[in-house]
Amino acid sequence: MILEPQIECMDQQKLIESIVRPKLSSLLLRAYQHFPFYKKRMDEAGIDPCSDPLDVLKRMPYLTKKEYCHLERDALLHANRRLYYVEVTSGTTGKPKRRFQSRNDELNELKLASRVMAGFGLSRDDVVVFIDVGDPGIYLWFSKACEAVGVKDTIYYGIQSDFGESLKGLIKLDPTVIFTVPSLLARSYDAILHMYQEAGETNLQKIVYFGEKLDEGFRKRIQYELNVEIFSHYGGTEVSTLGGECPAHNGIHIYTDVNLPMLIQPENISNTVQQGEVTWTTMQIDIQPVIKYRLGDMVQIDSSKCKCGRTSPRIKVLGRTDDGFSLYGEKFYYSTFLNTIYSETNETGFLQIILSNQKAQELMTVILPEKMKSKHIDIKDALYHMNELEFYLEEGFLDLKIEFVDNSYFTGRKIASIVDRRKY
Ligand SMILES: [Zn+2]
Numbered sequence: 304m305i306l307e308p309q310i311e312c313m314d315q316q317k318l319i320e321s322i323v324r325p326k327l328s329s330l331l332l333r334a335y336q337h338f339p340f341y342k343k344r345m346d347e348a349g350i351d352p353c354s355d356p357l358d359v360l361k362r363m364p365y366l367t368k369k370e371y372c373h374l375e376r377d378a379l380l381h382a383n384r385r386l387y388y389v390e391v392t393s394g395t396t397g398k399p400k401r402r403f404q405s406r407n408d409e410l411n412e413l414k415l416a417s418r419v420m421a422g423f424g425l426s427r428d429d430v431v432v433f434i435d436v437g438d439p440g441i442y443l444w445f446s447k448a449c450e451a452v453g454v455k456d457t458i459y460y461g462i463q464s465d466f467g468e469s470l471k472g473l474i475k476l477d478p479t480v481i482f483t484v485p486s487l488l489a490r491s492y493d494a495i496l497h498m499y500q501e502a503g504e505t506n507l508q509k510i511v512y513f514g515e516k517l518d519e520g521f522r523k524r525i526q527y528e529l530n531v532e533i534f535s536h537y538g539g540t541e542v543s544t545l546g547g548e549c550p551a552h553n554g555i556h557i558y559t560d561v562n563l564p565m566l567i568q569p570e571n572i573s574n575t576v577q578q579g580e581v582t583w584t585t586m587q588i589d590i591q592p593v594i595k596y597r598l599g600d601m602v603q604i605d606s607s608k609c610k611c612g613r614t615s616p617r618i619k620v621l622g623r624t625d626d627g628f629s630l631y632g633e634k635f636y637y638s639t640f641l642n643t644i645y646s647e648t649n650e651t652g653f654l655q656i657i658l659s660n661q662k663a664q665e666l667m668t669v670i671l672p673e674k675m676k677s678k679h680i681d682i683k684d685a686l687y688h689m690n691e692l693e694f695y696l697e698e699g700f701l702d703l704k705i706e707f708v709d710n711s712y713f714t715g716r717k718i719a720s721i722v723d724r725r726k727y
Pocket of ligand 1: 549550551556609610611612613
């Protein structure tokens with residue numbers, strides 16, 4: 304279902320003139336007036352925020368993950384009494400990242416999220432079950448968006464690593480939609496498939512995933528074996544929901560009347576497809592808007608018209624730009640590991656992280672130079688207590704191995720900081 308056809312099916316050129324220009328202009332003025340951080344940037348670049356907004360946007364510098372924290376103070380002051388919610392996440396350097404929101408921001412973001420949910424074809428007859436192992440926070444957001452399109456039942460189903468036992472109640476709940484992250488789906492898939500094969504007739508129709516890439520082969524397998532349609536939700540903490548897949552399943556629709564993508568050094572793939580690192584400008588966010596924010600994704604943007612009738616561009620996420628990885632939807636960064644392992648020493652930090660699969664578990668192998676061997680126990684202990692790692696290890700979702708190699712392993716050639724051999 305298309306929730307706002309007059310916008311979602313509008314000619315893109317017309318949309319830019321009638322909606323994007325005024326919204327962008329208002330954002331740039333707001334940013335200049337209320338955010339000393341943005342004002343300084345514009346002044347330094349000799350940018351007049353009142354001139355053509357698309358031209359201003361082109362000339363604005365990119366906003367990096369590191370710079371994002373400089374927005375916090377301005378945003379908090381700007382929010383003042385309108386402050387409604389603070390979202391805190393672990394940042395790239397281990398320093399928490401905060402996003403401040405007003406009630407109005409939340410309502411605007413919710414509006415877009417419900418357009419995305421409508422794109423998945425969710426309606427009042429659906430029973431949506433969110434399956435996860437940790438913090439249900441993000442699912443509160445998804446459930447609000449589901450409810451906004453009329454879904455009557457949304458259930459958070461917290462599970463443990465004994466999937467066969469933990470997921471026992473799933474068939475009884477008989478969801479029409481399962482909403483989860485790809486790595487968890489992969490680990491628990493055998494148990495889920497077994498249950499559904501035993502159960503025979505159920506109402507399961509769709510699987511929605513987010514937070515990570517889903518391997519194409521695994522996707523086809525699920526589609527065939529569980530006889531479901533699969534949809535992807537796309538977004539990020541700093542930008543909220545950005546888009547989702549439609550029933551044509553040819554990329555993720557993004558909504559340019561709300562969030563503007565801009566590629567860094569785009570490469571032309573065809574007449575309608577461009578590829579590069581994507582930046583986002585959130586025009587509807589008032590308290591902590593981002594302008595040309597580098598979310599960390601390499602994408603392809605297709606501007607051709609989609610079979611579903613929407614004119615909004617579609618993206619395909621090709622990979623991440625930062626040195627990071629995801630475990631069960633939770634983001635981890637190389638730098639956090641480096642800081643944890645080498646926090647007590649003045650050593651140059653050599654480290655490689657290898658991720659692989661072990662049956663129903665993930666295996667993380669941390670490779671360190673021989674000279675660190677004397678600190679083996681301290682390192683293991685420090686890693687064990689890192690962020691969410693303790694939880695995953697304690698609950699049996701993850702196995703951790705530390706291997707020491709000859710020092711020359713790191714100095715001889717340029718080695719990849721993270722090697723991800725996991726297959727979903
Ligand atoms: Zn479409």
